[in-house]
Amino acid sequence: xxxxxxxxxxxxxxxxxxxxxxxxxxxxxxxxxxxxxxxxxxxxxxxxxxxxxxxxxxxxxxxxxxxxxxxxxxxxxxxxxxxxxxxxxxxxxxxxxxxxxxxxxxxxxxxxxxxxxxxxxxxxxxxxxxxxxx
Numbered sequence: 001x002x003x004x005x006x007x008x009x010x011x012x013x014x015x016x017x018x019x020x021x022x023x024x025x026x027x028x029x030x031x032x033x034x035x036x037x038x039x040x041x042x043x044x045x046x047x048x049x050x051x052x053x054x055x056x057x058x059x060x061x062x063x064x065x066x067x068x069x070x071x072x073x074x075x076x077x078x079x080x081x082x083x084x085x086x087x088x089x090x091x092x093x094x095x096x097x098x099x100x101x102x103x104x105x106x107x108x109x110x111x112x113x114x115x116x117x118x119x120x121x122x123x124x125x126x127x128x129x130x131x132x133x134x
Contacts (some may be wrong), residue, residue: 001052009033013052013068029073032108033066036075039115040064043122056122059129063122075103077121082128087117 002014012024026033037054041047045056045063056064062078076093077083080101083090090100103118105111111118 001049003049005047005049005054008049008052008054008066009037015052025068025070025073028070029068029105029108032073032105032111033068035108035111035115036066036118039111039118040122043119043126045122045126058126061125061129063125063129072104072106074105075118077101077103077125079125079128082133083121083124085121087114089114089117 002008002011007014008026009030011020012018012026018024021027033054037047040056040063045058048055048057050062050065054066055062064078065076067074067076077090078101080090080099083101085100089103091102091104092098092100093102103114
């Protein structure tokens with residue numbers, strides 16, 4: 001797995017044999033992933049690599065994580081139990097997930113569509129991180 005977030009945006013996560021090939025899922029969705037990255041960095045989040053994926057942190061806490069798959073790319077919000085999903089756009093992470101925490105994208109244009117909501121949700125989680133809310 002990768003340890004540098006730049007590698008994710010250049011080659012992929014390193015978790016499968018498609019790493020560093022044109023067939024890597026990150027290559028399919030790179031424009032949308034770069035848009036999400038720009039939003040997170042513009043919000044002042046620090047960028048790290050965790051579990052082979054870009055992870056964005058604030059005040060020592062994980063805030064968001066990206067993933068790319070064959071059929072979609074996604075942004076997972078950490079500590080989502082603290083998040084008020086006012087737009088009702090988050091889904092659970094898989095069939096056994098209890099807390100809606102993931103924003104799924106099946107089209108790159110959806111990032112721009114949801115940008116203001118993404119920023120509001122990131123801000124909520126950043127405020128919780130600063131306050132130490134558990």
